[in-house]
Amino acid sequence: MPLLEIRGLQTWFETRAGTVKAVNGVDLSIERGETVALVGESGSGKSVTAYSVLRLIEAAGGRIAGGEVLFDGTDMLRLDLASLRAVRGNRIAMIFQEPLSALNPVQSIGTQIVEALRLHRDIGLRAARERAVELLELVRMPSPRERLEEYPHRLSGGMRQRAMIAIALACEPDLLIADEPTTALDVTTQAQILDLLRELQGRLGMAMLLITHDLGVVAETADRVAVLYAGRVVEQGPVETLFDAPAHPYTRGLLDAVRIEELPPGSRLPEIPGMVPSLLALPPGCAFAPRCPRATPACDAGPPAMRAGGEGRLHACFNPWLSTVEGRVPA
Amino acid sequence: MAGAAVKRRGLRSFLLRRLWQVVPVLFGIAALNFLILQVAPGDVVDVLAGEAGAATPEYMAQLRAAFGLDQPVPVQFAHYIWNLVTLDLGFSFRQNMPVLELIMSRLPATLLLMLAALAIAVTLGSLIGVVAATRVRSWVDTLLSGFVLLTYAVPTFWLGLMAIVLFSAVLGWLPSGGMYTVGAGLTGFALVGDVLAHLLLPALTLSTFYLAVYARLVRSSMLELYGADFIRTARAKGAGEWRITLVHAFRNALLPMVTMLAYQSASMLSGAVLVETVFSWPGLGRLAFEAIRTRDLNLLLGILFFSSVVVVLVNLLVDLVYVLIDPRVDPTARRA
Ligand SMILES: Nc1ncnc2c1ncn2[C@@H]1O[C@H](COP(=O)(O)OP(=O)(O)OP(=O)(O)O)[C@@H](O)[C@H]1O
Ligand SMILES: [Mg+2]
Numbered sequence: 182m183p184l185l186e187i188r189g190l191q192t193w194f195e196t197r198a199g200t201v202k203a204v205n206g207v208d209l210s211i212e213r214g215e216t217v218a219l220v221g222e223s224g225s226g227k228s229v230t231a232y233s234v235l236r237l238i239e240a241a242g243g244r245i246a247g248g249e250v251l252f253d254g255t256d257m258l259r260l261d262l263a264s265l266r267a268v269r270g271n272r273i274a275m276i277f278q279e280p281l282s283a284l285n286p287v288q289s290i291g292t293q294i295v296e297a298l299r300l301h302r303d304i305g306l307r308a309a310r311e312r313a314v315e316l317l318e319l320v321r322m323p324s325p326r327e328r329l330e331e332y333p334h335r336l337s338g339g340m341r342q343r344a345m346i347a348i349a350l351a352c353e354p355d356l357l358i359a360d361e362p363t364t365a366l367d368v369t370t371q372a373q374i375l376d377l378l379r380e381l382q383g384r385l386g387m388a389m390l391l392i393t394h395d396l397g398v399v400a401e402t403a404d405r406v407a408v409l410y411a412g413r414v415v416e417q418g419p420v421e422t423l424f425d426a427p428a429h430p431y432t433r434g435l436l437d438a439v440r441i442e443e444l445p446p447g448s449r450l451p452e453i454p455g456m457v458p459s460l461l462a463l464p465p466g467c468a469f470a471p472r473c474p475r476a477t478p479a480c481d482a483g484p485p486a487m488r489a490g491g492e493g494r495l496h497a498c499f500n501p502w503l504s505t506v507e508g509r510v511p512a
Numbered sequence: 513m514a515g516a517a518v519k520r521r522g523l524r525s526f527l528l529r530r531l532w533q534v535v536p537v538l539f540g541i542a543a544l545n546f547l548i549l550q551v552a553p554g555d556v557v558d559v560l561a562g563e564a565g566a567a568t569p570e571y572m573a574q575l576r577a578a579f580g581l582d583q584p585v586p587v588q589f590a591h592y593i594w595n596l597v598t599l600d601l602g603f604s605f606r607q608n609m610p611v612l613e614l615i616m617s618r619l620p621a622t623l624l625l626m627l628a629a630l631a632i633a634v635t636l637g638s639l640i641g642v643v644a645a646t647r648v649r650s651w652v653d654t655l656l657s658g659f660v661l662l663t664y665a666v667p668t669f670w671l672g673l674m675a676i677v678l679f680s681a682v683l684g685w686l687p688s689g690g691m692y693t694v695g696a697g698l699t700g701f702a703l704v705g706d707v708l709a710h711l712l713l714p715a716l717t718l719s720t721f722y723l724a725v726y727a728r729l730v731r732s733s734m735l736e737l738y739g740a741d742f743i744r745t746a747r748a749k750g751a752g753e754w755r756i757t758l759v760h761a762f763r764n765a766l767l768p769m770v771t772m773l774a775y776q777s778a779s780m781l782s783g784a785v786l787v788e789t790v791f792s793w794p795g796l797g798r799l800a801f802e803a804i805r806t807r808d809l810n811l812l813l814g815i816l817f818f819s820s821v822v823v824v825l826v827n828l829l830v831d832l833v834y835v836l837i838d839p840r841v842d843p844t845a846r847r848a
Contacts, residue, residue, distance in 0.1 A: 237747055240738070270749035282741035285760055287767075287839060296759075300750045332839040348749065 182254060183210040184388050185234070185356055190248035192226075192233045199461045203229040203243070205412035208487055208495075211356065216382060216389040218399040218420070220435075221409030222450055222457060227392045230409070231358050234390075235269055236260075253355070271301040274349035278361040280341035284333035290317075290344045291329030297351035316347040321377060339370035343377070350381065357382070358390045363398075368447050375402060396435070396451075397444040400424060405493075408432050411458055411468035414487070418494035428490050428501040430473045467499065475500045523835060526843035530831060534824050539593070541820040545813045546592050550585065552809055557581065601814035606806050611814035614799065619818075621691055622795035624707075625788070626780055628715035633722035634769070638762070640723075641730025646757055648735060656727070664724035668783060672717040672790040679713060686713055689792035714791040718783055722776060729772055733765040740764075770834050777826040781819050 192204035204226040211217045219227050232238045234250055236257060250257040252273065257265065277283040285293060294313040298304055304312070310329065317325030320343040333341055342362060349357055359378065363371035379402055382389050391403060399406050400420060407417035408431065416429040424441065427433040431453075438451035455472030458464055464471065466481040473480065477500060485497045557575045561567040567575075576582050580591055595602065601611035644656040663671075680688035687693070692706050737743060738761060746760045785797035792798070796815055803812040835843045 235748055237744060240744070240747060266750045266752060268750070269747065270751075275745075275748040277741060277745065279741060283745045285742040285746070285764070287763055287837070289839075296746075296751070297749045334840050345745075348745075 183251075184213045184215075184253060185209075185211040185390075186249075186251040187230070187234070188249040188251070190230065190233055190250060191246040192229050192238055192243050193246045194243045196461075201460045202463060203412055203460055204233060205460075205463065206484075207248070207409070207412070207414050209407050209414055209417065211388050211390060213355070214382075214386045214388055215405065216391060216403045218403035218406040219390060219392045219409060220394065220396065220399060220406060220450060223394075224457065224460075225409040226412040227409055228360055229412075231275070231360050231390065231392060234358065235273060235275060236265060237275075267301070270297055270349075270354075271352045272354055273356045273358065274352070274354040275358040275360065276342070276345045276349050276362050278364050280338065280345045280365065281333060283345055284341060286333055289330050289332055290336070290347075293344070294329075294348050294351055297348045301352045312351075313347070316351060317344070319350065319381070320344075320347045322347070337370075338366050339373060342366065342370075342374050346374075346377065346381070350385070353385060354387055356388045356390065358392075360392045361394070362391075363447070364394070368445075371447050378402075394450045395444070395446070395448050396424075396439065396441050397446060397448060400441050408435075411463060412460060413468065413484075413497065414495075415469065415498065416494075416496040418490070418496075419492065422492055422494065426502070428494065428496040428503065429469075429498045430475050430500070430502070431469045433502055434472075434474075467497075522843035523832070526835060527828075527832065530828050534828065537824055538821065541817060542593055542596050543589075545817055546589055549592075549809065549813065596817065601817065602810040604803075604808055604811040604814075606803075606808040607811065611811050614811060615796065615814055615818050618794060618796045618799045621793060622781075622784055622788070622797060623822075624711065625714055625718060625784055625793060625795055628711055629718035629722065629780065629784075630773075632715055632719040633726055634773075636719070637723045637726025638730050638765075638769070640727040641765075642734060642757065642762055644727070644731045645734035645738070645761075646753075648731075657731075660724045660727045663720040664728075666720070668717060668721055669786045669790050671720055672714070672787055675713050675717055676791070686710075688713075691794050710793075714787050714793050717790070718780070718787045721783065722780065725772065725776070726769060729768060730762075730765055733768050734761050737761040737764050767834070767838050770830055770837065774827045774830040777830070778823045781823060 187207055187209040190204055190207040191202065194201040194203060207226070207230050209217070209219070209230070219230065221227050229238060229243065232241060232243075233245055234252075234257065236245070238245060245258055248258070252268065257268070260268070284290075288296075291310060291313050294316055295306065295309040298309045298312055299306075302309075313329060314325050317328055322328050322340060322343050328336075328340075328344070333344070336344065346362075357378075362378065363374050366374060375398060378389070378391075381387075391398075393399060403420050405418060406420050406423055407414045408429065409415070410431050416423065416427065416432045423432070424436060427436050434453040435451050438453060439448075453472070458468050458471065464481065466479075466483055467473070467476070467485050470476040470480040479499050485499050487495050487497045490496050490501065490503070557572050561572055561575075573582075580588060583591070599612055601615070603609075604611050604614055607614055640656050640660060644653045644660075647653050676688045679686045687710050689710075691710050692698070692703065693710075696706065698706050734757075740761075743756060743760055746756050751760070781797070784795060785800055787793065788795045788797035789801050796819065800812060800815045802808070803815060835841050
């Protein structure tokens with residue numbers, strides 16, 4: 182049984198202009214201890230998917246319209262509020278893109294770590310502060326004991342993200358969701374934070390859902406990758422085989438545009454020609470069809486189902502690039 | 513720890529610097545007061561002569577010389593400033609008492625009224641704002657917002673009069689005016705209780721307008737804060753709604769509230785004039801009102817100057833509180 186299994190997740194926002202179907206049938210699974218990268222263009226629904234797992238989406242004005250989020254066998258979407266809170270920050274933790282705004286400006290780092298601990302553990306204040314020092318050591322915060330008293334605005338971007346990670350790891354979660362954890366940082370700091378995440382993930386044996394735009398990071402960090410397009414996963418599978426021979430024309434378009442080994446660190450997802458369809462009025466068929474070089478009339482009839490492509494690969498396409506025989510011609 | 517010590521040292525120099533900034537402000541107010549004195553028709557001697565009924569021009573000239581009023585204006589101004597520095601605010605010929613003594617006898621009552629009104633406004637306003645924000649767009653929110661709008665719109669003196677009619681004339685629950693029961697000779701807790709009973713209506717009346725301001729401010733700050741990233745973090749940590757509302761959102765909503773407090777200290781002092789008059793509360797406001805009614809210019813200017821001092825000091829205090837509750841404010845930095 183996978184640690185996390187998302188099935189047919191639909192998350193919608195009711196707006197004046199209509200229903201924004203930000204996530205519209207996402208299927209995704211993560212095994213214990215595994216790192217899964219979630220990639221996709223801006224607005225493809227990566228963050229909304231992540232927030233939906235912890236059900237943070239209702240506070241953001243959205244609504245989970247359908248699907249299941251099975252975490253360790255229980256459907257998160259059916260949990261009552263108390264049980265949900267017992268999972269949040271305890272078994273599933275999350276870190277965010279902007280560490281400065283994600284930290285409470287009027288609370289010291291120590292207070293914020295201690296809060297994370299004491300929300301889920303029966304632990305005294307003194308012991309919790311000692312544990313907070315250990316956590317700051319764990320995330321390689323320089324002079325951790327002094328940092329307990331420090332406020333977020335006095336730390337550098339990298340140190341803030343380290344503090345965020347310390348908060349997230351406080352209760353040794355089974356799953357860490359990292360929503361573009363390095364996008365707001367400079368290139369050297371990005372590399373340090375990613376190294377840290379990789380190392381901690383190995384050491385603590387937790388699973389990680391890593392949202393990123395950087396295909397180089399995906400190649401270096403993730404075991405598997407899921408590609409999101411207009412609120413749906415169009416392809417997922419082990420990183421090496423998927424990057425070697427992408428089956429979905431969208432993935433292939435992305436990978437043909439670049440050589441991963443040559444991507445500078447911190448790269449955004451490559452651009453491919455054409456426009457993303459409006460989430461207010463998605464086409465009845467495949468959402469990528471209007472931009473797809475391999476589209477046929479069948480593609481406009483109905484959405485393609487997710488199909489197994491062997492070697493743990495899945496894709497949702499009527500006309501996938503199938504065998505490795507066809508090969509990939511890098512640009 | 514080290515950070516705290518640095519902050520404490522920073523606070524001291526911050527206070528000193530702010531105190532120095534107060535000096536030119538007070539000087540400006542004094543200059544304005546002096547100007548009013550100069551342009552006002554007549555002078556103390558005219559007033560005195562009027563009081564006495566008749567006086568010969570020779571006697572009046574003699575008096576002017578005695579008061580230094582025959583000196584050139586700059587000399588008079590220097591004299592006036594020196595008097596202020598030595599806290600000599602002059603003499604009220606109407607009340608036959610030094611102005612400073614008069615003010616000092618009335619100041620505690622006004623401070624008590626203002627503090628009580630402020631405490632009510634801040635507490636009730638926060639409560640209403642927080643509850644309205646947590647139940648935004650529900651009937652509770654609508655009801656509270658309606659109530660707030662009403663207290664904001666209704667004139668304070670009218671509210672005061674109605675409160676007297678209802679609670680003291682009709683129901684007979686509370687005294688209609690004054691600060692304590694005259695001639696009762698109460699002491700200890702009985703006196704405190706008596707003063708509190710007298711305080712309740714005027715303090716509530718004075719607080720209504722500010723209560724509305726705070727309630728609206730807190731509601732909108734809370735709504736904005738609910739969308740903040742760090743609130744999302746708190747949720748992701750597994751914090752409950754109470755914790756999110758009080759420890760994270762409301763704690764941050766305090767910051768705009770404290771800023772507002774500084775703006776309001778001046779307006780509250782002028783609000784006190786009305787309320788003190790309606791409730792015959794023996795404070796500075798009523799003293800000012802009487803000074804205007806009897807054209808007691810010396811007393812009026814003394815009160816003006818003193819009120820400015822109070823407002824300036826309150827602002828200083830508020831700045832200090834702000835430094836203490838917002839770690840992002842650096843007390844050692846020059847003020848922006
Ligand atoms: N509160 C909201 N109200 C309305 N629409 C929203 C809201 N939040 C997100 N959306 C819409 O949902 C879609 C997906 O947003 P999401 O934040 O998941 O994108 P993303 O893949 O994380 O993009 P990025 O790479 O820019 O972070 C977007 O088109 C966005 O407009
Ligand atoms: Mg995002």
